[in-house]
Amino acid sequence: MEGEIINRVANSKLKTFDLEDYYPAGSRSEIDISQWLLEGIVLVEARFRESLKNTDFTIYKNHYVAVHCSTDAIIPQWAWMLLQTELSGIAQKVVLGTLVDLETALYVPIIKELDLSSFENLPVIVKGCSNKPVPVAAYMMITERLHGIARSVMYGEACSAVPVYKKSR
Incomplete structure (x- = not known):
């Protein structure tokens, strides 16, 4: 048939990989510990412990939680450990850092x-x-994994892909 439109993408061996298909379902939350610091910058141990004790952490039940400090406070390691203790058995996963750090940590495994x-x-x-x-x-991470496995790796959509890697022959 003359003038027939042929979908070359559909007929090719091109495979699409969508990272969104692997996005872990679940609520995400962020905890900024500066709320429990004196003037947002000084950690006073007794006050910090009391604040943690008086916080209802059950609101983070089954959440993925990113914990961080939004100020330039110097936080001792044990403070993060205390917070982890409060969230253990409640949160699904706790990560030190931002929500981006949390998403990254979820994708690694x-x-x-x-x-x-x-x-x-x-x-x-x-x-x-x-x-x-x-x-x-x-x-x-997925580019690293596909490198050497796939013949080539591109980014985007079939109609406007950006070449990223091509296996040498």
Whole structure:
């Protein structure tokens, strides 16, 4: 048939990998410990312990929690340990850092354990523009894993992919 439109992408061996498909479901929360510091910068042990004791941590039940300090306070290691103790058995996971650090920490074991054998020697496009907060580090991790497995790795959409890696022949 003359003038027939052929979808070359659908007919190609190109495989799409979408990091959003692996996004762990669950609530995310952030705790800034500066709220328990004197004037937001000085940790007074007795006051800090009392503040933790009087905080209802059950609101973080099954949450992924990022803990950090938004001020330039110097926080001793034991303070983070005390906070972890309060969240243990309540939160699903606790990470020191920002929500981006939390998302990165959630993706590390997921990407590490992925079976990528179905991508062997094939062109792979890592889908961009996710609706969920997929961290840049996750894109780097999947690129590292696909390197040497896939024939090529691209980023974006099939209609406008950016070449990232191509296996040498």
